[in-house]
Amino acid sequence: MCLPLDVRCSLLDVRRFHADLWMKSFLKYWLPLLGWLGLIFIGSTNVMSVEHTSRLIVPFLLWLKPGMAPHTIWVIIVFMRKCAHASEYAVLALLMWRALRWGTSVSMRMPALSGVVLLGCALFAASDEFHQTFVKSRTPSVRDVFLDIGGAFLGLLIGASLANRRPKNIRTRTQSQFVGARL
Numbered sequence: 354m355c356l357p358l359d360v361r362c363s364l365l366d367v368r369r370f371h372a373d374l375w376m377k378s379f380l381k382y383w384l385p386l387l388g389w390l391g392l393i394f395i396g397s398t399n400v401m402s403v404e405h406t407s408r409l410i411v412p413f414l415l416w417l418k419p420g421m422a423p424h425t426i427w428v429i430i431v432f433m434r435k436c437a438h439a440s441e442y443a444v445l446a447l448l449m450w451r452a453l454r455w456g457t458s459v460s461m462r463m464p465a466l467s468g469v470v471l472l473g474c475a476l477f478a479a480s481d482e483f484h485q486t487f488v489k490s491r492t493p494s495v496r497d498v499f500l501d502i503g504g505a506f507l508g509l510l511i512g513a514s515l516a517n518r519r520p521k522n523i524r525t526r527t528q529s530q531f532v533g534a535r536l
Contacts, residue, residue, distance in 0.1 A: 382452040397481045402490035439504030446474050446508030467509050474505035
């Protein structure tokens with residue numbers, strides 16, 4: 354038995370609507386996450402090794418303070434690189450949390466969602482350090498994995514604090530405010 358033509362068209366419209374909704378969700382929630390994962394992966398290649406980044410940082414530091422001791426420069430470079438580890442994984446955790454919270458039809462409670470995000474960030478951090486074993490100018494480190502996980506945890510704390518924040522009540526003028534007012 355064949356369905357009438359108008360019912361087929363409406364079913365086709367529903368499918369297009371779902372596909373359009375899926376694409377919008379992908380572009381809004383998942384594409385930024387995938388882009389950030391790509392940036393982290395590029396960062397673990399030779400492009401962001403100490404040899405390449407110090408070419409920019411050292412002249413800038415010497416411009417700020419000429420005659421800076423080499424040891425001081427090295428300490429600043431190491432500090433900046435470790436802050437970059439933590440901050441890039443904080444952003445990763447925020448993007449992953451956002452994608453899993455709003456970009457799927459699966460609903461999870463906040464602790465479960467945070468656990469999934471932290472696990473995902475930890476797995477990516479471990480795979481990132483493993484990837485660095487194949488890059489001659491990079492040195493993989495288990496400490497960096499823990500630093501990345503700490504950054505992801507920081508990102509989750511930021512995300513949870515933003516999620517629980519309520520908008521300030523905007524005071525609106527009602528008729529009762531004007532009852533005793535004189536014109």
